[in-house]
Amino acid sequence: AQKITQTQPGMFVQxxxxxxxxxxxxxxxxxxxxxxxxxxxxGEMIFLIYQGSxxxxxxTEGRYSLNFQKARKSANLVISASQLGDSAMYFxxxxxxxxxxxxxxxxxxxxxxxx
Amino acid sequence: xxxxxxxxxxxxTQMGQEVILRCVPISNHLYFYWxxxxxxxxxxxxxxxxxxxxxxxxxxFDDQFSVERPDGSNFTLKIRSTKLEDSAMYFxxxxxxxxxxxxxxxxGTRLTVV
Numbered sequence: 001a002q003k004i005t006q007t008q009p010g011m012f013v014q015x016x017x018x019x020x021x022x023x024x025x026x027x028x029x030x031x032x033x034x035x036x037x038x039x040x041x042x043g044e045m046i047f048l049i050y051q052g053s054x055x056x057x058x059x060t061e062g063r064y065s066l067n068f069q070k071a072r073k074s075a076n077l078v079i080s081a082s083q084l085g086d087s088a089m090y091f092x093x094x095x096x097x098x099x100x101x102x103x104x105x106x107x108x109x110x111x112x113x114x115x
Numbered sequence: 116x117x118x119x120x121x122x123x124x125x126x127x128t129q130m131g132q133e134v135i136l137r138c139v140p141i142s143n144h145l146y147f148y149w150x151x152x153x154x155x156x157x158x159x160x161x162x163x164x165x166x167x168x169x170x171x172x173x174x175x176f177d178d179q180f181s182v183e184r185p186d187g188s189n190f191t192l193k194i195r196s197t198k199l200e201d202s203a204m205y206f207x208x209x210x211x212x213x214x215x216x217x218x219x220x221x222x223g224t225r226l227t228v229v
Contacts (some may be wrong), residue, residue, distance in 0.1 A: 034217070037220075042222075042224040043204055043222070044220070044221075044223060045158070045206060045220040045222050045223070045227065047218070047220070051146075062154060078200040084119070091157070091158060093125070093158075099133075101146060101148075101163055101170070101171065101210075102148070102160040102163060102173075103148075103150070103158075103160065103172060103218065104160070105157045105159070106157060107157045108157060
């Protein structure tokens with residue numbers, strides 16, 4: 001079964017607008033972490049934001065925020081004031097704390113920002 | 116800011132040849148990982164390494180693969196006899212603690228098997 005699901009293969013957004021990239025997850029582990037990574041065309045994986053399962057507040061990092069809805073098992077990434085440089089592939093990932101330390105990735109969403 | 120360094124950035128090898136991908140993790144990190152990403156696909160876990168031994172490996176990480184920390188700073192992934200389907204981007208990562216969110220990826224090595 002898919003542990004991380006990203007249902008949007010591609011998204012378009014106009015510069016300066018906000019965009020939400022969807023991510024749902026599945027785990028029975030009570031303690032887990034959720035990550036978002038950006039992968040530009042150059043290929044490197046850039047860490048954007050992290051949300052722990054016990055964190056009471058949604059994580060924010062500059063223009064990035066994570067809309068964490070634990071009951072729905074969703075961890076959507078919100079990018080505010082999109083910039084042309086935000087055009088990239090975005091991956092949601094989960095790390096289950098007990099019994100494993102690997103990251104499980106979703107299939108990614110390609111975001112294109114247009115002027 | 117500390118970073119994970121991978122070399123080479125791109126390697127082309129002939130099918131059947133051995134290849135070694137090199138990584139220098141962040142110096143105070145104790146946990147090390149290899150992931151791979153076949154072109155256009157998602158990133159997949161290969162192996163994790165702690166205290167000089169493999170702590171977890173995936174089904175992909177078969178007998179053709181091995182990892183080593185030969186000198187206390189480098190962390191290597193060896194593919195013994197490469198196949199065409201080994202062509203992928205290989206990412207090294209490291210973290211300070213097992214439960215840490217400080218999971219840093221290197222910039223990757225693009226391996227092309229011809």
